[in-house]
Amino acid sequence: DGGITQSPKYLFRKEGQNVTLSCEQNLNHDAMYWYRQDPGQGLRLIYYSQIVNDFQKGDIAEGYSVSREKKESFPLTVTSAQKNPTAFYLCASSINMNTEAFFGQGTRLTVV
Amino acid sequence: GENVEQHPSTLSVQEGDSAVIKCTYSDSASNYFPWYKQELGKRPQLIIDIRSNVGEKKDQRIAVTLNKTAKHFSLHITETQPEDSAVYFCAATPNNAGNMLTFGGGTRLMVKP
Numbered sequence: 001d002g003g004i005t006q007s008p009k010y011l012f013r014k015e016g017q018n019v020t021l022s023c024e025q026n027l028n029h030d031a032m033y034w035y036r037q038d039p040g041q042g043l044r045l046i047y048y049s050q051i052v053n054d055f056q057k058g059d060i061a062e063g064y065s066v067s068r069e070k071k072e073s074f075p076l077t078v079t080s081a082q083k084n085p086t087a088f089y090l091c092a093s094s095i096n097m098n099t100e101a102f103f104g105q106g107t108r109l110t111v112v
Numbered sequence: 113g114e115n116v117e118q119h120p121s122t123l124s125v126q127e128g129d130s131a132v133i134k135c136t137y138s139d140s141a142s143n144y145f146p147w148y149k150q151e152l153g154k155r156p157q158l159i160i161d162i163r164s165n166v167g168e169k170k171d172q173r174i175a176v177t178l179n180k181t182a183k184h185f186s187l188h189i190t191e192t193q194p195e196d197s198a199v200y201f202c203a204a205t206p207n208n209a210g211n212m213l214t215f216g217g218g219t220r221l222m223v224k225p
Contacts, residue, residue: 033212042217043156043201090155097212098144098205103155 003027006091006104013078013085013111021076021107023091031097032074036060037088037106046089049074050097078109085111114139116204118216125192126224133219135202136184142204145185146213147176150199159200160187192223 004025013019023032034046045058049068063082068074074093078085088108092101115138125131137145146161162169162176162185169176173192178185185204189196202216 031212040220043215045212048212094213100146100158100161101213103148103157105155 004091004093004102004104006089006107008107009105011107011109013109015111016080018080019078019085019109021078021089021091021109023074023076023104024072025074025093025102025104026072027093027095027102028071029093029095029102030071031094031101032068033092033094033101034058034064034066034074034076035090035092037090043090046076085109114142114204114206114214116202116214116216118202118219120219121217122220122222124222124224127192127194129192131187131189131192131196131221131223133187133200133202133221134184135186135204135216136182137204137214138183139204139206140180140183141206142183144205145176145178146203147187148201148203148215150201150218152198156201189221192221194223194225197221197223 007022033048035043044060046064047066049055052071055068065077090106091104094101118135143164148156149159150156160174160176162178173190175188199218199220201218203213205213
């Protein structure tokens with residue numbers, strides 16, 4: 001199960017605090033993505049990055065921020081501006097935008 | 113942009129029966145169509161994919177068919193087993209720079225023993 005790693009698996013934060021979710025891949029993939037999944041729901045795209053030092057907003061970017069300073073890493077910060085941050089967050093990577101995406105194991109964030 | 117719709121949202125079958133999940137897409141430029149299986153609490157994993165230059169692809173009990181004219185593609189699982197129970201997602205992506213996988217809403221498949 002190597003390749004793309006998310007940490008931690010479970011994360012608890014108090015309301016109003018920013019929190020950063022880690023995503024690292026050693027697959028030499030150019031493209032990386034962050035999805036949010038709510039219970040019983042599909043995958044919604046938060047941010048994506050086609051190449052290092054570049055990223056674009058997805059469908060639900062409000063309240064989130066990302067950086068892509070290194071090819072291997074694409075951390076996601078959930079800010080206090082995100083109104084409903086409790087969810088399952090999935091990171092993915094692919095060789096490019098038109099190939100299979102490999103997913104990390106996910107981080108379940110609970111904000112209390 | 114691309115829009116992918118997936119049906120049904122839930123599907124219950126008896127063990128040994130077949131299951132079919134259908135997806136439609138909107139962008140005629142889409143040319144890559146993967147299917148992912150997500151077991152409860154786990155990451156989605158690719159189970160089969162198809163590109164637009166073929167109409168059908170099969171891997172043991174799983175097959176995918178693609179109708180480019182109608183812009184729909186389907187996942188077929190034969191001889192279903194309880195371990196096939198999971199959520200299945202279809203996706204589509206156009207072969208244009210800046211476009212990415214767009215997922216369907218998912219189908220919860222339940223295989224009753």
